[in-house]
Amino acid sequence: MASEQKSPLTQKRIVHAALAVADRDGIHSISMRTLATALDAGTMSLYNHIRNKDELIDAMVEDIAATIERPEPGADWKQGVRQIAVSTRTVLHRHPWAVEVWSARIPGPQRWTLMEAILDQLASAGLPDDLTDLGLHAVLNHVLGHTRQELAAVRSNPGTHVQDLAAELDAERFPHVIDHLRYHAEDHPTHDSFLFVLDLILDRLDGMARRHGTGTAH
Amino acid sequence: MASEQKSPLTQKRIVHAALAVADRDGIHSISMRTLATALDAGTMSLYNHIRNKDELIDAMVEDIAATIERPEPGADWKQGVRQIAVSTRTVLHRHPWAVEVWSARIPGPQRWTLMEAILDQLASAGLPDDLTDLGLHAVLNHVLGHTRQELAAVRSNPGTHVQDLAAELDAERFPHVIDHLRYHAEDHPTHDSFLFVLDLILDRLDGMARRHGTGTAH
DNA sequence: ACCTGAACACCGTTCAAGT
DNA sequence: ACCTGAACACCGTTCAAGT
Numbered sequence: 001m002a003s004e005q006k007s008p009l010t011q012k013r014i015v016h017a018a019l020a021v022a023d024r025d026g027i028h029s030i031s032m033r034t035l036a037t038a039l040d041a042g043t044m045s046l047y048n049h050i051r052n053k054d055e056l057i058d059a060m061v062e063d064i065a066a067t068i069e070r071p072e073p074g075a076d077w078k079q080g081v082r083q084i085a086v087s088t089r090t091v092l093h094r095h096p097w098a099v100e101v102w103s104a105r106i107p108g109p110q111r112w113t114l115m116e117a118i119l120d121q122l123a124s125a126g127l128p129d130d131l132t133d134l135g136l137h138a139v140l141n142h143v144l145g146h147t148r149q150e151l152a153a154v155r156s157n158p159g160t161h162v163q164d165l166a167a168e169l170d171a172e173r174f175p176h177v178i179d180h181l182r183y184h185a186e187d188h189p190t191h192d193s194f195l196f197v198l199d200l201i202l203d204r205l206d207g208m209a210r211r212h213g214t215g216t217a218h
Numbered sequence: 219m220a221s222e223q224k225s226p227l228t229q230k231r232i233v234h235a236a237l238a239v240a241d242r243d244g245i246h247s248i249s250m251r252t253l254a255t256a257l258d259a260g261t262m263s264l265y266n267h268i269r270n271k272d273e274l275i276d277a278m279v280e281d282i283a284a285t286i287e288r289p290e291p292g293a294d295w296k297q298g299v300r301q302i303a304v305s306t307r308t309v310l311h312r313h314p315w316a317v318e319v320w321s322a323r324i325p326g327p328q329r330w331t332l333m334e335a336i337l338d339q340l341a342s343a344g345l346p347d348d349l350t351d352l353g354l355h356a357v358l359n360h361v362l363g364h365t366r367q368e369l370a371a372v373r374s375n376p377g378t379h380v381q382d383l384a385a386e387l388d389a390e391r392f393p394h395v396i397d398h399l400r401y402h403a404e405d406h407p408t409h410d411s412f413l414f415v416l417d418l419i420l421d422r423l424d425g426m427a428r429r430h431g432t433g434t435a436h
Numbered sequence: 437a438c439c440t441g442a443a444c445a446c447c448g449t450t451c452a453a454g455t
Numbered sequence: 456a457c458c459t460g461a462a463c464a465c466c467g468t469t470c471a472a473g474t
Contacts, residue, residue: 008457009457009458031446031447031448032447032448032449033446033447033448041458041459042458042459042460043448043449043459043460044449044450044451044458044459044460045457045458045459047449047450048456048457048458048459049457052448052449053448053449100318100321100322103318103321103366103370104318106370106383112387112391112392112395113391113392115392115394115395115398116391116392116393116394116395119394119395119397119398120394123394129397129401130401130406130411132398133398133401133402133411134411134414134415136398137363137364137367137411137415138415140363141359141360141362141363141364142359144359144363145355145358145359145362145363146355146359148321149355152321152324165324169330173330173331173334174330174331174333174334175334176333176334176337176338176341176350177330177333177334177337179337179347180333180337180350180351180354183347183348183351184351188348193348193351193352193355196352197352197355197356204422226438227438227439249465249466249467250466250467250468251465251466251467259439259440260439260440260441261440261441261467261468262439262440262441262468262469262470263438263439263440265468265469266437266438266439266440267438270467270468271467271468
């Protein structure tokens with residue numbers, strides 16, 4: 001107790017401490033001062049390992065992007081894309097603050113690697129350039145959009161839940177919206193809409209690839 | 219010149235001034251102090267018309283959401299949804315900071331009205347509840363995802379362009395990503411991918427509605 | 437009812453000084 | 456090379472005092 005050894009600051013320790021804070025209290029709770037205190041260091045010491053706060057947040061996103069599972073090289077392309085999509089969703093659920101930052105900032109190497117993997121799978125399906133582009137965006141928009149939407153009620157306003165939102169709306173003006181919110185408040189265990197739509201997209205791309213491969217369309 | 223009359227502060231004047239600043243310099247450039255100065259008022263005067271900064275930003279989003287065109291009541295449902303989607307994209311391009319805030323915060327009346335309109339159109343197509351839900355998210359994810367992606371290069375880092383990103387990447391590790399970025403840097407006037415995918419989604423929903431209507435599937 | 441300055445409790449970051 | 460306190464130039468917002 002008397003001989004506590006302060007472990008040295010590293011960019012890794014700083015990023016991990018920041019992740020712990022963000023996962024618990026949200027990205028808004030991170031300040032250089034509180035983060036330094038949590039690490040038992042002077043505020044300015046952090047700047048020996050990180051250029052500024054923006055780059056810290058980029059490093060946090062890269063760190064969690066690295067935990068997304070990639071398919072082994074020989075895998076079927078549909079299974080490959082599916083695995084990346086499912087794992088991305090799982091990881092984003094583990095870090096509820098991350099989905100907003102994900103779309104808002106320019107990717108780093110880890111995220112480029114993920115995009116490269118998806119594009120590689122789509123290319124191996126035999127899709128031409130324009131349909132590969134279409135497929136990448138369809139998959140990414142679905143994964144990020146669906147996950148964002150799942151996390152929205154929980155995250156944005158900690159007190160707010162989907163049911164409460166529906167209760168506040170005027171039933172005369174927003175009947176469909178209220179139905180829709182109620183629908184989302186229920187559990188739908190029979191088919192997970194995330195996987196349902198994901199497979200819809202993948203099957204559609206598969207069909208396009210086959211049509212292209214057999215030379216039916218240009 | 220000697221008899222300048224200060225027009226009184228209103229929530230509308232404050233929101234419009236904030237929109238002008240955000241459209242020119244980004245949402246980050248808005249502070250209560252600079253905004254008050256722009257309005258030739260004391261900082262704390264703003265708080266007589268707006269509860270806090272978060273509600274100001276919500277009010278800004280609501281203000282631009284109100285400018286999105288809605289279809290006239292009798293319109294064909296596909297044309298109706300299409301018009302809302304196209305107009306949303308146009309409006310978000312006019313306010314490049316808005317697409318991030320859009321997904322991050324809980325909707326207000328204007329945005330609920332838009333969702334109500336889309337859901338109403340989808341219901342009039344004869345889609346059952348679960349496919350209406352699927353259709354709403356497909357349309358919203360596409361509109362927001364595509365628009366975000368169009369704006370990303372321009373907005374996030376004012377100096378960065380898509381071509382520069384591609385030039386910085388290691389050609390050995392990211393061949394597909396580089397191709398993809400180059401593809402996006404080109405103009406593709408022959409078919410706008412926004413409309414192409416939008417119509418793909420709408421046609422798909424139409425097909426589902428017809429199959430459901432004729433009782434072929436449950 | 438609306439306006440506002442002072443004050444409080446914070447920020448991120450530069451710089452110079454330490455070891 | 457790494458650490459750090461002081462200082463600078465900001466924040467959003469509460470409160471009390473004005474009209």
